Amino acid sequence: MDVSSPRFKEKAVIALANPTLRQALGQSRKGFVNKRAELVAALPEFEALRDQARDVKDHVLENLDHYLERFDNAVTAAGGHVHWARDAEEARNIILDICERVQARTITKGKSMVSEEVNLNAALEARGYTVVETDLGEYIIQLAKEPPSHIIAPAIHKTKEQVSELFEAAHGGPRKTTVADLVTEARLVLRDKYFKADVGITGGNYLVAETGSSIIVTNEGNGDLTQTLAKVHIVTSGIERIVPTLEDVSLFLRILARSATGQETETYTTLSTGPRRPGDVDGPEEFHVVLVDNGRSKMLGGKFQDMLRCIRCGACMNHCPVYGAVGGHAYGWVYPGPMGSVLTPLFVGLDATYDLPNACTLNGRCQSVCPVRIPLPELLRELRHQQHQRGISPPVQRRALGVWRFVAERPGLYQFANRLAARALKGLGGRDGRLRHLPFAGGWTALRDLPAPEGKTFLELWHTRKT
Amino acid sequence: MPRVGLYATCLMNLFRPTLGFAAARLLEDAGCTVEVPLAQSCCGQPGYNSGDVEAARALAKQLIAAFEGFDYVVGPSGSCMATLRHDYPKLFEDDPDWRPRAEALAARSHELLSFLTDVCGVTAVNAAYTGTVTYHDSCSGLRGLGVKGQPRLLLGSVEGLQLTEMQDAEVCCGFGGTFCVKYPEISGRMVDDKLAKVAATGADTLLGGDLGCLMNMAGRLRRQGAKLKVFHTAEVLAGMATGGGIGDGEH
Numbered sequence: 001m002d003v004s005s006p007r008f009k010e011k012a013v014i015a016l017a018n019p020t021l022r023q024a025l026g027q028s029r030k031g032f033v034n035k036r037a038e039l040v041a042a043l044p045e046f047e048a049l050r051d052q053a054r055d056v057k058d059h060v061l062e063n064l065d066h067y068l069e070r071f072d073n074a075v076t077a078a079g080g081h082v083h084w085a086r087d088a089e090e091a092r093n094i095i096l097d098i099c100e101r102v103q104a105r106t107i108t109k110g111k112s113m114v115s116e117e118v119n120l121n122a123a124l125e126a127r128g129y130t131v132v133e134t135d136l137g138e139y140i141i142q143l144a145k146e147p148p149s150h151i152i153a154p155a156i157h158k159t160k161e162q163v164s165e166l167f168e169a170a171h172g173g174p175r176k177t178t179v180a181d182l183v184t185e186a187r188l189v190l191r192d193k194y195f196k197a198d199v200g201i202t203g204g205n206y207l208v209a210e211t212g213s214s215i216i217v218t219n220e221g222n223g224d225l226t227q228t229l230a231k232v233h234i235v236t237s238g239i240e241r242i243v244p245t246l247e248d249v250s251l252f253l254r255i256l257a258r259s260a261t262g263q264e265t266e267t268y269t270t271l272s273t274g275p276r277r278p279g280d281v282d283g284p285e286e287f288h289v290v291l292v293d294n295g296r297s298k299m300l301g302g303k304f305q306d307m308l309r310c311i312r313c314g315a316c317m318n319h320c321p322v323y324g325a326v327g328g329h330a331y332g333w334v335y336p337g338p339m340g341s342v343l344t345p346l347f348v349g350l351d352a353t354y355d356l357p358n359a360c361t362l363n364g365r366c367q368s369v370c371p372v373r374i375p376l377p378e379l380l381r382e383l384r385h386q387q388h389q390r391g392i393s394p395p396v397q398r399r400a401l402g403v404w405r406f407v408a409e410r411p412g413l414y415q416f417a418n419r420l421a422a423r424a425l426k427g428l429g430g431r432d433g434r435l436r437h438l439p440f441a442g443g444w445t446a447l448r449d450l451p452a453p454e455g456k457t458f459l460e461l462w463h464t465r466k467t
Numbered sequence: 468m469p470r471v472g473l474y475a476t477c478l479m480n481l482f483r484p485t486l487g488f489a490a491a492r493l494l495e496d497a498g499c500t501v502e503v504p505l506a507q508s509c510c511g512q513p514g515y516n517s518g519d520v521e522a523a524r525a526l527a528k529q530l531i532a533a534f535e536g537f538d539y540v541v542g543p544s545g546s547c548m549a550t551l552r553h554d555y556p557k558l559f560e561d562d563p564d565w566r567p568r569a570e571a572l573a574a575r576s577h578e579l580l581s582f583l584t585d586v587c588g589v590t591a592v593n594a595a596y597t598g599t600v601t602y603h604d605s606c607s608g609l610r611g612l613g614v615k616g617q618p619r620l621l622l623g624s625v626e627g628l629q630l631t632e633m634q635d636a637e638v639c640c641g642f643g644g645t646f647c648v649k650y651p652e653i654s655g656r657m658v659d660d661k662l663a664k665v666a667a668t669g670a671d672t673l674l675g676g677d678l679g680c681l682m683n684m685a686g687r688l689r690r691q692g693a694k695l696k697v698f699h700t701a702e703v704l705a706g707m708a709t710g711g712g713i714g715d716g717e718h
Contacts, residue, residue, distance in 0.1 A: 013652050321639045325656040359650050361643025361657075362516060363606035381516060388518030397645075401514060405522040409529065414508040418481045433716020434689050443648030447655040448686030451482060451714035458480045458487035462503050 001119045001147060003348050005332030008355035012326040021327050024159045032153075032318040035262020036369070049255050054373045056248050057309035060240075061300065067209040067242045068291065074212025078274030080287035088118035091292045095120060095201070095234055096127060098288060102232050104129060104198035110216060110223035111135035112203030113151050113312060114236045114292050116334045117347070120201070132193045134222035136186055143170050149328030151335060152260050152314040157327050190222065200230030200284065204237035205311070206252060207289070210245045213273040214289060217256065217266040224270050233272060233284035239291050240308040252311060255371040260313040295347045303382050307342050309372040316366035316376060322359055331356060338366035338376045345383050350392055357383035418457045426455040469587075471499040472534045474542030474551075474576075477509050478678040483713065486678065489705035490543045490579050497587040499539075506533040512550040516644055520558065527555050528565065531572045539586070540572065543579040543701050545608020546644075546677050551576040553611060578608055579701055580676060584617040591624035594706035599629045601670035602700070603661070603684070604637045605677035618676060618700045625703060633664040642683040658687045665695070672696045672712070674703060685714035 004011065015021055040046045060067055072082040085091035091114075099107065107129050109115065121142075124131045133142040137155040141148055143166045148154030155163070163182055168175040171189060176182045194200075202223050204214040214235045216223040227233040243249055257263045276283030299308055317323040317337025328336035332353075333344045341356040357380040366376045387393050407414050429435050429452025438445050471494050479486045491501045511526030530551070534540045542548045552573045559565040583589040602622070608614035622630055641647060641657025662684060665673055673688075673695055675681045685697035696712035 009650070012650070016652050016656055321641070321657050321660070322650075322653055325653050325660075359646070359653065361606070361639045361641065361646045361654075363639035363643065364610040365606070365637070365639065368610055381518070384516070384518035385520050386518070388520075393518060397517065401517055401519045401522060404509075405514060405519070405525065408509040408511075408526055411506050411508045411529070411533075415480075415505070418477075422481055429716065431716055433711060434686070434714050436690075441648065443651045444686070446651045447690065448658075448683065449689040449714060451682050451685050451689070452716065453482045454484055456484065458475050458484035459503065459505065461484050462475075462487065462491075463505065 001116065001122075001334060003333050003344075003352050005344060005348070005353045005356060008330055008332055008359060011330040011332065012359070015326045015330050020159055020162070021157055024157050025324060025327050028153060028156050029318055029324055032262060032314075036258060036315065036318070037262075039258045039262050039264060043258070046255070046258070049251060050371055050373055052251055053255050053311075053371055054309060056243065056251065057372050060242055060244065061305055061308050064239065064242065064300065067244060068239060070209040071207055071212060071242055074210065075274070075287070075289055076212075078212045078287070079277070080212065080274045080289065083288060083290045085118075085290055085292045085294070087294050088292075091118040091236065091290055091294070092120060092123040094290050095236070096123060098232065098234060099124065099127070099129060099199055102198060102286070104232070106130045106132065106193065106196045107199045107201060108132050108134050108193055108197040108226045108230060109138070110200070110202035110218065110226040111138050111154070112201065112236050113148075113334060114203055114238055115201060116148060117294065118236070118292060120236070132190070132197070134190050134193070134226050135218070136183065136220055136222070139186060139190065140166060143167075147329065147334065149336060150314060150317060151312050151339075157329065194225040194229045197226070197230040199232045199234060200226040201234045201236060202227050204235045204241055204289070205256070206249050207237055207242045208246055208249060209242055211273055213246075213271045215249060215269065215271050217253065217269050219261070219263075219267045221268050224268055227270070227272055227284065228282045230284055232286040232288070233275070235272070235289045237289065237291060239293050239296050256311055256313055259315040259369065259371040299346060304342065304346055304379060306374050307339070307346070307379060309374055310339055311372060313371055315369045315371065319365045319369050321363070321365070322361070338380070339374070342376060342379045342383065350383070350387055350390060354387060354392055357381075357387070415457065415459055419460055422453040422455055422457050425450075425453050428452070469499050469538040471501050472537035472540045473501050473503045474510075474534070474540055474547065475503060475507060476542050476544045476547045476678070478682065479543060482682065483678055483699070485707055485710065486543055486699045486702055489699070489701045489707045490541070492705045492707070493579065493583060493592070493701060494541060496592070497583050497589050499587070502537070504533045510547050510550045512547065512554070513644060515550065515554055515558070523554075524558050527558055527569065531555065531565070531568050534572060535568070538575065539582065540576045541579055541582045542576075543699060544677050545578045545605050545612050545614050546679060548576055548578040549607040549611035578612050578614055578676065580621060580704075581612060581614050581617045584620055590620065592621055592704045594704055595626035596628040596672075596703050596708060598627070598672045598696075599631055599668075599670045600672040600674050600703070601631050601633045601665055601668040602636065603633070603640060603665070603673065603675040603680060605675055605680045606639050608676050609637060614676060618674075621704050622674070622700065628703070631668045631670050633668045633670075635661075635664050640680045640684055642680045644679065647683055654683075655687075658683055662687060662691075662693075666693075670695070672698060674698055674700045676700050678713075681713050685712070689714045
């Protein structure tokens, strides 16, 4: 997938001016936020569960080699195959090879952000395969030829009316106008594809080291049909999605559903352990897990290791006021919002992603809802630090910081400058006590007046009065 | 009597001396002696948040030195005081000389209103304000320092004041330091969303604990031509919200 993050500002401004997007974002996000809050309030041990989840993830990350090997052995013992992909290209090639070997024609897909990350669909389509996304949101954006704008609600930026139009164009009329009719239509169209599919590709919410199982959670049941009806099931997952035991999975399921969609549990939780065994009534003939690194192992042991705890729930973006204003596409790659603003620079490079860590007020709401307590604002600040060190931040900002530091390091000079500014700005503010325009402060006065100072600084007034 | 060093935050010092005097009055009423060292300047947060950690460190050292010897350092800002409390120890994590000094300062640093209630045990103030107010929870104070109930407790004791909570009081107003000038369009949407919630309360006064947020919201209100008054909570608690509000000029 192309990285359009360098155009963040431009895309953000366009998004802000789009009333349809505003309507779509407002409705669904509010639902996520309110439902999550209700359920969290109803679970007194939620904060303790967050601590436990953080600790389990930290333990896994400290011992990732061990758990990955254990997982590999367990998958093999269950009759499946584990493939190791160092980067996106290796991941694509592994999957293309499997599809070619089994002479696949139709490929169904459950939702997988890793498959977006490695740009799998384009590679499959280039080889002539028919690729069908089966998650309703993914199906919608596949029809619209757009990338996802949210990690669990990929079509959150679409209104019902827009979906209605897309379906009419793709399926023919008569046009459906209610949500129920639209969903039924998608179900009927997709049902046929599941049976035709040679390969079913899903993500993996959890990879269980002790059993070699991969687990997906969905609300539509599309993942189950994708992985049980195709002849071959391929799981694409990041190497960090390992948990030690099934016991641990139950912990993560409790916090994931609440954090993601505000449900006690998702509708379907499905474990896949190896291919179909003799006597099984259904299941794939082959079971493959593609473990994708693609930059993750470089984060181990460094300042960004905490980010590898992420369970992809989307709570950070649901609660982020910047995401809420501009939506997911402005971020310009696969992962939007706070978690994406950390991951994108790390995965695609600091140079193309200057705005992502900066377009954030560091208000901390993301961290306050993160089920695995990732210190997102701190990580974003660390990225800013690295941008500064590598000279990626804008020259104007660097010069301004230089002047500010020079003056602020000299309290006498700083206070003198403040005394001048207090007088000058008060004069400019006039009787209204506010400034409508101010040179070099266009970013402020474009939208706001600047309240004028009172005329003297606190320090000079205090020390005059006290003596 | 505890000896308190009052931190004159940049915005308070330049834009709103009234707030400094309000803070001093509240501290003195709570039984503190208040001093304002002249050797202080910016806490360094703009540098820290812009990635210039070296500049932040240099300014932090200056402030640590300026406030050594006080029993407490108190400032009328959740944002600046969170920098002193949380960021200073991190800035000097690997510096054996400065780390203990940074940690000592952090442990003695407090946001004004939480200091009054949590340290001094103040539960009521002697002030009156006629009007319906709504209170915006500024992010750094709220999430960084746990400032939530303290201002509400004290506002509850102000004669004539009625507090009406807004929806999403805990959602950022779009200020975010340099964010608001680097991304004015996004900031503008955020402040408009916030002000819509403020307006829905029907309150005639907007209060908060951080001048950055208050100037952002007041500046936008003035641009829209709205009449709502904006004060720092401490000004109301000190009985000094009698002149013009933020952005009102002199009346």
